[in-house]
Amino acid sequence: MENKSSSLPTSLIDKSVVPGDVVLDLSTMSNQTIKLGGGLHQDCDAISVMKAGRLRFSKPNKYWVESSQKRYVPHAGDSVLGIVVDTRFDNFLVDIKGPALAFLPVLAFEGGTRRNIPKFEVGTLLYVRVVKAIPGVNPELSCTDDSGKAAEFGVLKEGFNFECTTGLSRMLLSSPTCPVLDALGKKMSFEIAVGVNGRVWVNAASPSTTIIVANAIIKSESLSGVQQRIMVDKLLQKIQ
Structure with missing residues (x-):
């Protein structure tokens, strides 16, 4: 989600917030794009809090609410550590600590083709990127960045x-x-x-x-x- 902002509301950054708190008033802000992450919701010009936690800000323009919880709610673009729990013909099933198992297509690797499908044993630890996260649907993962390169994604050995x-x-x-x-x-x-x-x-x-x-x-x-x-x-x- 994107909106326009001209100044940063620094008074609430890193402070505790609860559902219902209004942390941004877009009617007073202009000339700069901002991005809203998890825990924030837009209602007309008001950006309000949806879950308790701390309001965080990362340069240049992203705000989100950080909360300490053991259950993870997937969002597209997240980098996560997943554990392979099963292997299928077209994909690997991966536990990412979310409400449902995620799937990693066998071709979701740099230069992936049917001739070089990786072989992962159950229990293999992977550093992967969430590509799709739709409520009620198993999240989709990839071992590449937005440009299709492996970057830092892949198997994490030893350690x-x-x-x-x-x-x-x-x-x-x-x-x-x-x-x-x-x-x-x-x-x-x-x-x-x-x-x-x-x-x-x-x-x-x-x-x-x-x-x-x-x-x-x-x-x-x-x-x-x-x-x-x-x-x-x-x-x-x-x-x-």
């Missing part, structure tokens, strides 16, 4: 996969310098993939590093940015 709330996963993705990830990255090397569906994959050269990173991430959810950095420093001091 450690754990589940968290959708609020935590969005926090890890919402900032280019997430405090806990920034603090960990300055001290150790690791790979990470975060799905907005509340799944996180971590991989490092040693199992101990993987466990440290995973534990730090799990502990960070209720902490401020400063507290996250302090927690990481204390965690690393214990293992030195």
Whole structure:
């Protein structure tokens, strides 16, 4: 959804909101496109809240309500971590923590043809993109970006996969310098993939590093940015 805006209502960003709260008044705004994400609804010129959480904003122009919940509601364009649960002739059935299993067409890969269909065992972890998400219909996935390239999508091998709330996963993705990830990255090397569906994959050269990173991430959810950095420093001091 797109509307026009000339100024940013910064007073409510990162604040708690509840259903019914009006967070944007479009009648007072013009000259800049904005995009509305999950948890927000437009009624004439009023943008109101549909679910409790925190109002978030990401540059250049997107607003959404972030809430901590274990159940994931798919939206087109989401990047998620899915687990293969079954293989069919035309697609793979994938668990993405949503209300229904998603399907990944066997040709939904870069250069995909009937001659090079991938073979996934049940339990394979995939980083995929939600292509279609229509209520009452199984979501459709892809292992390519909008241009048809594999990009970062595909199989996640080895490493450690754990589940968290959708609020935590969005926090890890919402900032280019997430405090806990920034603090960990300055001290150790690791790979990470975060799905907005509340799944996180971590991989490092040693199992101990993987466990440290995973534990730090799990502990960070209720902490401020400063507290996250302090927690990481204390965690690393214990293992030195």
